Amino acid sequence: MVTDQADLYAVATAFRQSRMVAVAVELDVFSLLADEPATLTELCARLRLHPRPTEALLNGLCTMGILALDGDRYRNRAPADSRLDRTEPDYTGGPFAVAGWQFPLWTRLRALLETGEPQGADAGLGFCPDSVALRRFVEAADARSARCGPALAREIDPAGATHVVDLGGARGTVLASILHAHPHLTGTAFDLHAVRPLFDEHATRLGLTDRMRFRGGDFFTDDLPPADVYLLGHLLSDWDDDRCAYLVARAARALRPGGTLLVHDPLIDPDRPHTNENWVHSLSTQLIGPAGTVNTTDDCRGWLAAAGLTGIEVRAFVDTESLVVGQKLP
Ligand SMILES: C[S@@+](CC[C@H](N)C(=O)[O-])C[C@H]1O[C@@H](n2cnc3c(N)ncnc32)[C@H](O)[C@@H]1O
Known part of the structure; x- marks a missing residue:
């Protein structure tokens, strides 16, 4: 429930945190860190990423409490250590994958409201290209x-x-x-x-x-x-x-x-x-x-x-x- 200005701001910006975690799941950052904590340089080399935005992403995930930084090495914190590591039986990263493919759809929300028409693929598996x-x-x-x-x-x-x-x-x-x-x-x-x-x-x-x-x-x-x-x-x-x-x-x-x-x-x-x-x-x-x-x-x-x-x-x-x-x- 939104009860004050801070809540309103949190709602307005929630998509940013969602995208940060969803992209990290997509890149399998959590499975990689589950194998072994890694430095920014190591992660960038493994995932072929640019260091400046990657550092912001990883530190942002630390402020959310999803990762921790020990010295210069990033590691998963609970529950990411089991829930977002694809190799774990408790893996529940699926909703972030859904958030990934739903995100462009939600930019079409106004069009849905104006037309009443669906804005994406159908409810079968039409949206699963491979x-x-x-x-x-x-x-x-x-x-x-x-x-x-x-x-x-x-x-x-x-x-x-x-x-x-x-x-x-x-x-x-x-x-x-x-x-x-x-x-x-x-x-x-x-x-x-x-x-x-x-x-x-x-x-x-x-x-x-x-x-x-x-x-x-x-x-x-x-x-x-x-x-x-x-x-x-x-x-x-x-x-x-x-x-x-x-x-x-x-x-x-x-x-x-x-x-x-x-x-x-x-x-x-x-x-x-x-x-x-x-x-x-x-x-x-x-x-x-x-x-x-x-x-x-x-x-x-x-x-x-x-x-x-x-x-x-x-x-x-x-x-x-x-x-x-x-x-x-x-
Ligand atoms: C939203 S999922 C629900 C899955 C599961 N029942 C659950 O509770 O999580 C819908 C399922 O219906 C299947 N499905 C969609 N259209 C179908 C169709 N025409 N015939 C058979 N299965 C279909 C999809 O492949 C998908 O596995």
Whole structure:
């Protein structure tokens, strides 16, 4: 909340700090320093950078508390030492990669407001021009959903269920949390074909190749696999109302009788005023397009009801997200 002039100034200039960290992540400064603290000269030589702006960047990161300077050597401080070092299992630098490709989009905010038209690539993988960009995108999705997997595992009633499908399940991180928590379940991540290599690599790393598999395709047009549980996480806010309703109906059709469908997203919930933060997310998805918006928990209830699901409940979920759950009649 902005309460005084200093807060206003901090908001006005926040993009500068964001860019500094995002570019340092892009250059892999933190992975490099995790190997060994380094001097300005060493870093500039390794990364082929100009010393004057690089010194300002590194010292700026020190004043933010992200790096420290011991003598003439820079080193990572916590949490950058594990969170921004790409080789660490706790790496969560993905949001900075997203900040990197979203930054030019946000310079088009006024155009969005004036036209109502999206200003960037679509919500599929149109903005991931190559395998490196795709990997960064999937890492970013992981960073955002890291806390969702364990939370979903607690929300799912595993009794009587055998198979879970995560629609738009990326490389399977959420699915893996659920399968770890419920050892009798198997699962499928359904996503675009391009994601398969990242899924295969991740499933192998997690030792889950025998319990989770990948199905490549377009969730609007290709057959969806049957399951007892369907997850739609961080998906619907990318699409317009008609496509949300259509996707929910397709998933509901693929559910086995007695199955459960769970949607989670940063929805606006009239009963929880702090979820109004999600309007910022709404702008972000509207900039990306083709029709992204942030919907309300009531919209979501409506799509589940229209798909014939019953016992629909809205629950508070991680951060400012909501979970909307419905059942298919046995
Ligand atoms: C915002 S990410 C959400 C990932 C994950 N469910 C999570 O909670 O973080 C959306 C996912 O949907 C996938 N996707 C987008 N359009 C798709 C389509 N038409 N068919 C299948 N997957 C699609 C993307 O590749 C991406 O992995």
